[in-house]
Amino acid sequence: MTLSLDYAALSDVGRVRRNNEDSAYAGPHLLLLADGMGGAAAGEVASSAAVQVIRRLDTAQISGDDMIEALAGAVHRANERLSELVEEDPEREGMGSTVTALMFDGQRLGLAHLGDSRAYRMREGVLYQLSHDHTFVQSLVDEGRISQEEAFTHPHRNLILRVLDGRPDSDPDLQILDVQAGDRLMLCSDGLPDYVADEVIAASMAAGTPDSVVVELITHALEAGSNDNVTCVVADVVETAPASGSAPQLVGAAAELAQGSTGPGIASAAGHGGSGHGGGGRHANIDPEELRYAPRPPRRFLWPRRIAVVVVILALIGGAGWFGYRWTQDQYYVGTDGDFVAIFQGVDADIPGITLTKVFELQPQLQVDKLPAYNRQQVEGNIQADDLAGARAIVSELQRTADECAKKTNPPVKTTPPPSKPPVSTPVSTPPASKTPPPSSPPPGGQTDPDDCDGVR
Known part of the structure; x- marks a missing residue:
């Protein structure tokens, strides 16, 4: 119905x-x-x-x-x-x-x-x-x-x-x-x-x-x-x-x-x-x-209020951005700049149009290829530090490691002075020489441990 x-x-x-x-x-x-x-x-x-x-x-x-x-x-x-x-x-x-x-x-x-x-x-x-x-x-x-x-x-x-x-x-x-x-x-x-x-x-x-x-x-x-x-x-x-x-x-x-x-x-x-x-x-x-x-x-006053809200929001965003940038500039890390180790200020972040890092201290006395392979990989991947003093301590340790490897891979050459003339003496009969050769002594400078300085060029 x-x-x-x-x-x-x-x-x-x-x-x-x-x-x-x-x-x-x-x-x-x-x-x-x-x-x-x-x-x-x-x-x-x-x-x-x-x-x-x-x-x-x-x-x-x-x-x-x-x-x-x-x-x-x-x-x-x-x-x-x-x-x-x-x-x-x-x-x-x-x-x-x-x-x-x-x-x-x-x-x-x-x-x-x-x-x-x-x-x-x-x-x-x-x-x-x-x-x-x-x-x-x-x-x-x-x-x-x-x-x-x-x-x-x-x-x-x-x-x-x-x-x-x-x-x-x-x-x-x-x-x-x-x-x-x-x-x-x-x-x-x-x-x-x-x-x-x-x-x-x-x-x-x-x-x-x-x-x-x-x-x-x-x-x-x-x-x-x-x-x-x-x-x-x-x-x-x-x-x-x-x-x-x-x-x-x-x-x-x-x-x-x-x-x-x-x-x-x-x-x-x-x-x-x-x-x-x-x-x-x-x-x-x-x-x-x-x-x-x-x-x-x-x-x-709808539009003035909307504009005021937008201004406040932009100010908050700008303030947050400024504080965020200041935070990045208090960060330090150790990395590479060309062939040398360097201390960087900032953070290594890829943001289009914005640079958040720069070289703070270059270490021209410390070449990357003079470091062992393990340390070289660390530096190339960036070593984070708590502060500038921490970054400098990392560089000092890397320098010490490089110096030790240099000593091991290039030992100093020891020179032997010429023998002096023996004094004239009455000949004494000596027994016949043994056919067994005398034991050999290790070469000067010792042997380099391949694990300590592996990959040093």
């Missing part, structure tokens, strides 16, 4: 506010509400931009579990659009919007929610809240610190924690919901539930058509003293094609901006009238919506 929606949407600026920052849309496959915030002239821009992006889902012909992915993608695209708007005009920094959307495929609903606007479903006379408020007060209720009744009158009940604001962490709650013929769905901005009890909302939702219900709900909010914009979208789930409301409806700031309206007032596809400007205007010239988004207040 294929179901359809019979819907109506209405938005009122309220009795105190001078501009409408709510936007809403109702179509055959999508119910959508956004409540903008941020003061100045940014709240209506945020909600309108969010609705204009997300409303495209109404014609997307998406069904089943794919609705979740489609809703998430649409909300993220709307978030990117808000980021672009802030880049175009830094004065909009700090603006944001709630988003509550119900996507309908004829059998089920997909819900996307971010902020404190609400989604309700009435089934068999029982009203049930589908969305979960992202507010400070709701967090207190969730933690058991206050009751739901206390939350209704809490002084900070409008302090919102999560909204669509152009930042990358604006992720909505997502879920798939069942639906059946006879269900009545309702989306509303906080201007209704903050002033009208659930019992009164349920009584209004229990009878009448979607057109009459939106009018009655907004009337209740205004009579209760709501000082905020009030917007409602109501839809009945029916088995037959709806008798009315078949054309999509766009209300609130989205409709006003689309029509090029610059003055305050209401925009209603249901035909509800009234300017709603009574009640004394703004209190002390402060827009209440500017206080809703306290966790992320609007920032001024």
